[in-house]
Amino acid sequence: MQPSGRQEESRQRDGRYEPWLKIAPEFNEPAHYTGESPSGRRLSYAEAIREALVQAMEIDSSVFVMGQGVDDPSGMFGATLNLQKRFGKERVFDTPLAENGLMGVAVGAAVGGMRPVYFHNRPDFLLLAMDQLVNHASKWSYMFGGAVSVPLVVWACIGRGWGSAAQHSQALQGLFIHVPGLKLVMPGTCFDAKGLMLSAIADNNPVLIIEHRYNFRYKGIVPEQPYRIPFGRGVVRKPGKDVTLVAISYMVSEALKAADELTKCGIDAEVIDLRTLRPLDKEIILASVGKTGRLVVADSGWKTGGVTAEIAALAAEQGFSGLKAPVRRVASLDLPTPAGYTLEDAFYPGAKEIVAAAREIFSWRGSVPEGA
Amino acid sequence: MEPPRETLQALYRAIFRIRRVQLRIESLYRLDEMKTPVHLCIGQEAVAVGVCAALRREDYISSTHRGHGHYLAKGGDLKSMIAELYCRETGCSKGRGGSMHLVDTSVGHIGSSSIVGGSIPIAVGLGLSIRMKGEDRVSVAFFGDGAADEGVLYESVNFAILKRLPVIFVYENNQFSVCSPVSSRQAGEIIFHRTPSDLMHSCVVNGNDAVEVYGEAETAVLRARGGAGPSFIECKTYRVREHAGAGSDSSGAYRTAGEIASWESRCPLVILRDRLRAERNADPRELDDMEKAVDSEIDEAFRFAQESPLPRGEDVHLHLFCE
Numbered sequence: 001m002q003p004s005g006r007q008e009e010s011r012q013r014d015g016r017y018e019p020w021l022k023i024a025p026e027f028n029e030p031a032h033y034t035g036e037s038p039s040g041r042r043l044s045y046a047e048a049i050r051e052a053l054v055q056a057m058e059i060d061s062s063v064f065v066m067g068q069g070v071d072d073p074s075g076m077f078g079a080t081l082n083l084q085k086r087f088g089k090e091r092v093f094d095t096p097l098a099e100n101g102l103m104g105v106a107v108g109a110a111v112g113g114m115r116p117v118y119f120h121n122r123p124d125f126l127l128l129a130m131d132q133l134v135n136h137a138s139k140w141s142y143m144f145g146g147a148v149s150v151p152l153v154v155w156a157c158i159g160r161g162w163g164s165a166a167q168h169s170q171a172l173q174g175l176f177i178h179v180p181g182l183k184l185v186m187p188g189t190c191f192d193a194k195g196l197m198l199s200a201i202a203d204n205n206p207v208l209i210i211e212h213r214y215n216f217r218y219k220g221i222v223p224e225q226p227y228r229i230p231f232g233r234g235v236v237r238k239p240g241k242d243v244t245l246v247a248i249s250y251m252v253s254e255a256l257k258a259a260d261e262l263t264k265c266g267i268d269a270e271v272i273d274l275r276t277l278r279p280l281d282k283e284i285i286l287a288s289v290g291k292t293g294r295l296v297v298a299d300s301g302w303k304t305g306g307v308t309a310e311i312a313a314l315a316a317e318q319g320f321s322g323l324k325a326p327v328r329r330v331a332s333l334d335l336p337t338p339a340g341y342t343l344e345d346a347f348y349p350g351a352k353e354i355v356a357a358a359r360e361i362f363s364w365r366g367s368v369p370e371g372a
Numbered sequence: 373m374e375p376p377r378e379t380l381q382a383l384y385r386a387i388f389r390i391r392r393v394q395l396r397i398e399s400l401y402r403l404d405e406m407k408t409p410v411h412l413c414i415g416q417e418a419v420a421v422g423v424c425a426a427l428r429r430e431d432y433i434s435s436t437h438r439g440h441g442h443y444l445a446k447g448g449d450l451k452s453m454i455a456e457l458y459c460r461e462t463g464c465s466k467g468r469g470g471s472m473h474l475v476d477t478s479v480g481h482i483g484s485s486s487i488v489g490g491s492i493p494i495a496v497g498l499g500l501s502i503r504m505k506g507e508d509r510v511s512v513a514f515f516g517d518g519a520a521d522e523g524v525l526y527e528s529v530n531f532a533i534l535k536r537l538p539v540i541f542v543y544e545n546n547q548f549s550v551c552s553p554v555s556s557r558q559a560g561e562i563i564f565h566r567t568p569s570d571l572m573h574s575c576v577v578n579g580n581d582a583v584e585v586y587g588e589a590e591t592a593v594l595r596a597r598g599g600a601g602p603s604f605i606e607c608k609t610y611r612v613r614e615h616a617g618a619g620s621d622s623s624g625a626y627r628t629a630g631e632i633a634s635w636e637s638r639c640p641l642v643i644l645r646d647r648l649r650a651e652r653n654a655d656p657r658e659l660d661d662m663e664k665a666v667d668s669e670i671d672e673a674f675r676f677a678q679e680s681p682l683p684r685g686e687d688v689h690l691h692l693f694c695e
């Protein structure tokens with residue numbers, strides 16, 4: 001697919017040749033929450049991802065895009081729209097329904113010096129590829145003492161609503177956060193969707209990006225030039241002093257709504273968007289908990305053994321002295337997703353549950369917000 | 373050999389009924405009351421009907437996201453199915469499953485999977501249970517050409533052959549997985565047609581001709597019941613509607629309106645009607661009466677569903693495990 005000289009070049013990932021180093025890291029997202037509308041070019045969530053892909057493919061000829069339906073008229077929720085027209089069938093191609101086999105193919109291509117971006121519609125279908133993703137991709141560097149790298153990006157989007165039901169709406173980040181050797185990224189804004197995608201492609205290791213379908217309703221400020229958002233750097237979306245709301249991906253929006261609601265009850269909540277789960281920005285969580293003394297963790301996945309459990313454990317292990325009240329977790333019920341909408345309403349947590357959890361903390365042993 | 377008139381009529385009625393149910397779903401879907409992703413099998417009914425006509429009530433089937441036809445052809449309860457599409461407590465899955473997860477164990481339908489290929493090995497496992505319990509049953513796996521891309525099909529077929537299980541693989545080749553034609557996903561004709569016939573019987577039929585499908589299914593069922601092992605029936609058919617939802621999908625984005633029209637003219641109902649008309653003593657009124665009866669049954673099923681209660685939020689925890 002590539003002239004061999006080029007392959008050699010991109011194989012040299014120890015910094016001698018690295019087109020990716022030219023892209024500046026970017027820490028400062030234009031205010032996402034302040035209420036004012038900062039100026040800048042606005043893109044939809046899908047356009048932001050697509051722009052990252054286009055720029056990555058222009059920067060580095062070893063980047064290619066594969067997956068079921070990446071060449072569909074609808075272009076994977078718009079994220080891969082017309083990419084094939086632009087970059088051709090060699091670099092943007094549809095795959096058979098062979099998730100595990102093709103995951104292995106992607107791993108092999110990555111080992112061979114390419115940078116595949118493998119699109120899966122839903123995390124549910126990733127389960128068919130667990131063997132290659134968990135037994136192979138995420139072990140290959142360690143198992144061989146760092147001799148072989150797997151610069152692979154895997155992308156999947158959590159479905160929700162419309163009776164998607166048990167096999168088309170699973171939020172499986174809790175499964176994947178368990179796996180060492182796999183980076184786990186969950187953007188929550190258009191700005192992050194682009195910057196984290198570029199970082200993922202630039203990374204020399206397997207990175208799983210889990211999106212949420214609801215994020216595709218957003219439009220936001222996205223700078224035109226390529227930029228990379230460093231992994232393991234969360235961001236305070238709204239500062240506050242009484243309680244810390246930690247969330248990721250779509251749940252950040254719910255946490256922000258909850259924060260608004262809490263303001264009305266005199267509770268000043270701080271909202272943290274983690275952006276990546278592996279690596280996890282422990283400092284930002286612990287610093288905030290040290291300040292507020294109270295923590296609510298919200299996630300779209302299951303509660304037991306999931307993301308909220310991990311973060312609650314972090315607070316208990318490393319932030320205990322700062323805590324004024326027990327940690328509360330807001331997560332999906334430990335059930336398969338039901339189809340019916342009345343059941344969906346009961347199943348999915350949101351701002352309402354986050355507010356309830358925060359208020360509950362304040363009623364704990366009569367603890368009240370300072371200054372309230 | 374042409375089957376007897378009663379058989380032709382029964383096939384026609386079954387296909388007509390599934391078609392009318394699909395059309396009713398399609399026309400009501402826009403009202404936004406069936407909040408579940410539907411995958412209609414309009415134009416593909418002859419596969420389900422032809423195969424199930426060769427089965428007994430106690431025989432098993434495993435089905436897919438595009439499973440309305442399989443469910444109804446096997447004798448699944450219509451009211452429960454429509455109620456499931458309306459996500460009601462009276463639905464076959466009590467509103468937990470939706471359109472892609474139908475079930476009716478009373479007729480051997482053990483539940484459909486929306487993970488493509490996921491139900492194939494389960495049908496093989498049912499075959500294994502039949503063998504181990506010494507039952508006189510067969511097990512059918514319905515699956516599409518998308519599922520035929522999956523490695524699990526190979527694994528399943530191999531095991532069924534290895535153990536000579538009473539399994540019938542019904543490869544419903546409707547030529548597309550969403551917008552991807554089978555020719556862009558598979559390197560050639562499916563490999564299982566090259567299996568030696570003493571290991572597995574295989575054939576290709578016109579999947580729009582219920583009589584042809586029925587004939588081959590009978591052969592396969594006989595073989596399975598006789599202990600001779602699995603069969604693989606490829607039914608060539610065509611998805612005339614959108615992949616999901618209630619649209620016509622003739623935008624030309626990945627196939628032409630002409631192609632769709634040419635398949636519509638080879639609709640299973642047209643083919644059967646021609647066969648029935650070719651009969652000497654055909655009575656056109658007979659079909660009319662039958663069609664009216666079907667429509668009123670459908671009216672009633674939709675009324676039942678619409679009037680049924682929704683599951684209560686506080687009951688969301690029920691059924692995680694069986695008692």
Ligand SMILES: Cc1ncc(C[n+]2csc(CCOP(=O)(O)OP(=O)(O)O)c2C)c(N)n1
Pocket residue numbers: 068097099121125128411437438486487488489515516517518519520546547548549550611615
């Ligand atoms: C393992 C898996 N991969 C992808 C999907 C997404 N998907 C749902 S239906 C479908 C098409 C399947 O095609 P086919 O098996 O031919 O059935 P058809 O829809 O044509 O009836 C796809 C790709 C899925 N549900 N499961």
